[in-house]
Amino acid sequence: MRSYGQYCPVAKALDVIGDRWSLLIVRELLIRGPSRYTDLRKGLDGIATNLLADRLRELEAAGVVGSAEAPPPVATTLYSLTERGQELERVVAALGRWGAPLLAAELPDDAYRSHRFALAVKAGKDRSPSQRPVAVEVRVDGEEPMVVETVGGDVKPRAGTAEHPDAVVSGPTLLIVALLTGRLDLATATSRGVHVDGSREALTRVLPARS
Amino acid sequence: MRSYGQYCPVAKALDVIGDRWSLLIVRELLIRGPSRYTDLRKGLDGIATNLLADRLRELEAAGVVGSAEAPPPVATTLYSLTERGQELERVVAALGRWGAPLLAAELPDDAYRSHRFALAVKAGKDRSPSQRPVAVEVRVDGEEPMVVETVGGDVKPRAGTAEHPDAVVSGPTLLIVALLTGRLDLATATSRGVHVDGSREALTRVLPARS
DNA sequence: CCGGATCCGGGTTGATACTG
DNA sequence: CAGTATCAACCCGGATCCGG
Numbered sequence: 001m002r003s004y005g006q007y008c009p010v011a012k013a014l015d016v017i018g019d020r021w022s023l024l025i026v027r028e029l030l031i032r033g034p035s036r037y038t039d040l041r042k043g044l045d046g047i048a049t050n051l052l053a054d055r056l057r058e059l060e061a062a063g064v065v066g067s068a069e070a071p072p073p074v075a076t077t078l079y080s081l082t083e084r085g086q087e088l089e090r091v092v093a094a095l096g097r098w099g100a101p102l103l104a105a106e107l108p109d110d111a112y113r114s115h116r117f118a119l120a121v122k123a124g125k126d127r128s129p130s131q132r133p134v135a136v137e138v139r140v141d142g143e144e145p146m147v148v149e150t151v152g153g154d155v156k157p158r159a160g161t162a163e164h165p166d167a168v169v170s171g172p173t174l175l176i177v178a179l180l181t182g183r184l185d186l187a188t189a190t191s192r193g194v195h196v197d198g199s200r201e202a203l204t205r206v207l208p209a210r211s
Numbered sequence: 212m213r214s215y216g217q218y219c220p221v222a223k224a225l226d227v228i229g230d231r232w233s234l235l236i237v238r239e240l241l242i243r244g245p246s247r248y249t250d251l252r253k254g255l256d257g258i259a260t261n262l263l264a265d266r267l268r269e270l271e272a273a274g275v276v277g278s279a280e281a282p283p284p285v286a287t288t289l290y291s292l293t294e295r296g297q298e299l300e301r302v303v304a305a306l307g308r309w310g311a312p313l314l315a316a317e318l319p320d321d322a323y324r325s326h327r328f329a330l331a332v333k334a335g336k337d338r339s340p341s342q343r344p345v346a347v348e349v350r351v352d353g354e355e356p357m358v359v360e361t362v363g364g365d366v367k368p369r370a371g372t373a374e375h376p377d378a379v380v381s382g383p384t385l386l387i388v389a390l391l392t393g394r395l396d397l398a399t400a401t402s403r404g405v406h407v408d409g410s411r412e413a414l415t416r417v418l419p420a421r422s
Numbered sequence: 423c424c425g426g427a428t429c430c431g432g433g434t435t436g437a438t439a440c441t442g
Numbered sequence: 443c444a445g446t447a448t449c450a451a452c453c454c455g456g457a458t459c460c461g462g
Contacts, residue, residue: 001231001434002454005257005320007384008327009392010238010303013310020212020229020435027221037444046216048436053445076443091309092221094302099224109216116219173218181220212453213435231454248425259455264426286462287424 016062017088021047021055023095026064026081026088031118031157034068034080045111064088093123100181112173114138114146118157120181121148121208134202135162138180139170148206155206166202170195182208227273228299232258232266234306237292237299240276242329242368245291256322275299304334311392323384325349325357329368331392332359332417345413346373349391350381359417366417377413381406393419 001019004011017023021044028043029035035043041052056079059065064085070078081088096119135149147162148155169176171194178184179194186204190196196203212230215222228234232255239254240246246254252263267290270276275296281289292299307330346360358373359366380387382405389395390405397415401407407414 004235005322006235006327007314007321007323007388008238009307009310009314009331010327011235011310012313013306014234016310016313018231018234023225023229024215024217024222027219041444046436048438049445050437050447051435087309091302091305094305095224096220098298098302099220099222099227102223102227103218103220110218111216112218116217116221120220177218249423252425257455259457260426261428261456262454 013091016064017059017091019055019058021051022059023088023092025052025055025059026085027092027116027119029065029079029081029085030089030092031115032159034078036076036078040079043113043115045113059085089119093119096120097123100183103177103181104183112140112143114140114144115157115159117177117180118146118148121157121206122155123208134166134199134205135164136203136206137162137165137168138176139168140173140176141171143173150205165198167196167198167200169203170197179207224302227275228270228302230266230269232262233270234299234303236263236266236270237275237296238303238327238330240290240292240296241300241303242326243370245279245289247287247289251290254324254326256324270296300330304330307331308334311394314388314392315394323351323354325351325355326368326370328388328391329357329359332368332419333366334419345377345410345416346375347414347417348373348376348379349387350379351384351387352382354384361416376409378407378409378411380414381408390418 001015003015017026024044025040028040032039032043037052041047041049044052056065056067060067063082065079066082067077067079070076100120133149133151135147138146138148144159145161146157146159147165148157149162150156169179171189175184175189175192175194179186179189186196186200186207212226214226228237235255236251239251243250243254248263248267252258252260255263267276267278271278274293276290277293278288278290281287311331344360344362346358349357349359355370356372357368357370358376359368360373361367380390382400386395386400386403386405390397390400397411397418
């Protein structure tokens with residue numbers, strides 16, 4: 001991308017991560033941790049392979065992304081965020097908070113992936129480090145499940161299932177999303193079709209404070 | 212811009228403000244408040260006029276920017292941020308914090324404008340609402356001056372000069388910028404060529420905590 | 423001067439095909 | 443699996459023009 005040529009912190013930041021797809025690549029790495037090329041491509045859902053290769057090169061040159069050869073038997077390249085790249089979490093989180101209301105109305109043809117709400121969940125939750133860890137499994141109708149765990153006051157969401165979840169929430173996409181992003185409280189959500197198995201208290205520990 | 216087509220808060224936000232120049236237009240409106248087309252063009256320094264017109268239309272359609280006809284004798288259109296647009300301040304501030312280190316090395320051919328550091332100054336300062344207001348004038352060698360004022364715990368930077376500043380800082384660009392963005396403390400800055408007239412205490416009230 | 427609209431050359435993106 | 447190569451469509455930047 002062409003530089004803006006402005007001596008300004010915002011413009012300089014955009015010179016590095018203002019390209020199309022760049023911040024979404026960072027989002028993907030923030031959520032998934034070190035990832036293979038193919039997994040990034042799947043998570044980004046729609047990026048052209050040449051663009052992904054381009055962006056990874058640019059971000060690596062800028063010191064945002066690093067790549068490492070995984071040892072055998074995996075034998076593949078793993079892309080991950082450098083320390084500098086991790087610092088973009090505040091930016092991505094701020095964007096996500098601002099963008100959350102845009103999801104409210106409907107679910108058009110947009111590709112749904114559970115893990116994309118991981119950051120929203122993480123950002124919405126204030127730390128209470130003293131309590132025991134909990135694991136909550138989230139199931140959206142017809143989609144891959146996701147797990148939200150609290151570990152020492154930090155919230156760690158990830159794709160997949162939990163062995164012994166403290167609670168399992170399930171229901172239609174829009175309601176679950178509204179619940180996870182804090183637009184809907186638990187009582188209303190359950191009254192409209194969200195189902196909770198297990199400890200409701202564990203679930204509330206993981207939900208954002210009502211916004 | 213083409214939509215990413217992803218059901219994700221970050222992607223949705225980028226659908227709206229991910230276009231080239233869009234966030235810089237928001238930055239400009241955040242700093243300057245309601246502005247005329249021509250002033251935006253000057254502040255953005257390098258944007259093509261068709262792009263500015265396009266972006267303003269898009270941002271207005273998205274509910275981020277509003278336009279209003281100023282009454283005679285001014286008789287011009289004033290563009291401003293809607294309430295929704297104001298909420299982007301957190302995003303722009305986060306980007307600025309991340310981008311600030313990129314200014315460290317040198318000042319190439321980049322266009323310098325004092326007001327671009329307004330947000331950095333504002334973000335870096337924690338509120339201490341109880342104290343009396345101060346005004347500090349910032350002068351960078353060969354550039355337009357800027358004023359930083361505190362009003363009831365809030366920091367209001369703007370372009371221009373102050374009538375009775377509590378302090379005046381002046382010096383070479385790089386040192387002033389490092390001081391304003393918190394990379395340099397006042398003692399080091401003065402030892403390297405930054406000059407302070409008036410109350411040093413007023414100045415420190417306006418500087419960010421050392422990062 | 424202000425606030426754009428229009429046109430055009432070149433660079434970027436996106437879809438697909440192909441390769442080690 | 444991890445990309446590179448190719449090519450059409452689109453977007454950006456710069457210049458020019460035009461009505462208040």
